[in-house]
Amino acid sequence: MPAPDDHDSLLRRTPLHALHVSQSGKMVPFAGYDMPVQYPAGVLKEHLHTRASAGLFDVSHMGQIALRPKSGKVEDAARALERLVPQDIIAIAPGRQRYAQFTNADGGILDDLMVANFGDHLFLVVNAACKDADEAHLRVHLSDDCVIDPLDGRALIALQGPKAETALAKWCAEAPSMKFMDAGPREVAGLPCFVSRSGYTGEDGFEISVPAGDAERLAKTLLENPDVLPIGLGARDSLRLEAGLCLYGHDIDTTTTPVEAALEWSVQKSRRSGGTRAGGFPGAEKILAHFDQGASRRRVGLRTEGRAPVREGALLFADATAGEPIGKVTSGGFGPSLNAPVAMGYVPTSQSALGTKLFAEVRGQRLAVEVAAMPFVKNTYKR
Amino acid sequence: MTTTLYTSDHEWLAIEGDIATVGITDYAQQQLGDVVFVELPKIGRVLKKAEAAAVVESVKAASDVYAPVTGEVLETNPALAAEPALVNTDAQGAAWFFKIKIADRNELGGLMDEAAYKAHTA
Secondary structure, eight states, X not given: OOOOOGGGGGSBOOTTHHHHHHTTOEEEEETTEEEEEEOTTOHHHHHHHHHHSEEEEEOTTSEEEEEEETTSOHHHHHHHHTTTOSSOOTTOOXXXXXXXXXXXXXXXXXXXXXXXXXXXXXXXXEOGGGHHHHHHXXXXXXXXXXXXXXXTTEEEEEXXXXXXXXXXXXXXXXXXXXXXXXXXXXXXTTEEEEEESOOSSSSSEEEEEEEHHHHHHHHHHHHTSTTEEEOOHHHXXXXXXXXXXXXXXXXXXXXXXXXXXXXXXXXOGGGSTTSTTOOOSTTHHHHHHHHHHOOSEEEEEEEESSSOOOOTTOEEESSSSSSOOOEEEEEEEEETTTTEEEEEEEEEGGXXXXXXXXXXXXXXXXXXXXXXXXXXXXXXXXX | OOEEEEOTTSEEEEEETTEEEEEEOHHHHHHHOSEEXXXXXXXXXXXXXXXXXXXXXXXXXEEEEEOSSOEEEEEEOTHHHHOTTHHHHOTTTTTOOEEEEESOGGGGGXXXXXXXXXXXXX
């Protein structure tokens, strides 16, 4: 018997912890939780399996919060939430979901999140590392209008990949008729779940919120299908990187505005200058100025010439030998589906055009990189 | 005759005369996972014992490989550039990293034999 690690007692466990251990998951600390970084198949095979078939991810460490309007009208919760995010929340139709960011007074990003309209309340999914701060932030600013209800008693399972639809359809007849970003209560294997057609891999797939006590049974049920394999956080990271999706705390943080982060698409016209509800969110002055006048730096995708991965923290240069750094890599690694390194980082907007040749410093050497379109791997969402 | 010794950092050395062929152990490749890139030292470089000599990268992370002894790099393995995954399939054979001319045989005294290395990784 291996001796228990000292950190074990300090780490929280998701309702699927025992299942991960029984599947020989390699457990590591992540955002205060003891999580599987990989299974015996390894990151590379888990990544490729998800793109070819279906992967099951435990994302129960993420925060699930219900925002219940005190008036009973969901549009009042939506109007209230618009005070904290630059997105059009009122326009989210019942049964639909949208990507959003909590911003701060400087226009930076406190967290990124998903917001779904469940008809009589809003359902939020936030990052694990930010969830306590997000909950406090919501209480401070929205308590007059909403009851902030953290759904600590629920687990969250992501089922991603081209065979996710068929795998879920066996247990949820409505799954195939859902479109990308549809979200709402659905029965899965007779259990009271919330299902959204979304994810963090660039693949078609679903996220399933399930009562904690039923989570292991549901995960085992889905894993009975030989097309579905458990996937760890390692492949989750390489999948989202190939999909060009931001990782909070790395690619976006309190110092990056949504415009600098190339997330303009997520800010609807109604909240921009000249819109029907322009501004009215933290940092609006700066964020709208970035929309109107442009920002001086921008998040871009980067491809390398050689096979050496360029990783987070690598400095970017305009010149092969001279000069000061012009930017920095915020995420980088090897993309198994591309069989090549992929990275993203911030560069001056003047050097952000596709095809711009730059250099990344890796172990004292400047390697040629090129600004490249994201997603690196075409997404397969069912629109 | 070839003698194989091991370091506590999970490198192996197959020693023939004053030349050591160096690689990482099977235990090390299992810990690293799928290897996607290997950076080798330049031929002719003189490495100091414990100096970072090579880098082995998995999908997730980069790890240094240290020079187990002081000496000049005589040869590197060209197969690793084309097929880094060789490190996973044949770590202690075809996936050798480099050959080094041992400058000071006294440095070998601090290395482990196979039984000691097995105990070290148990």
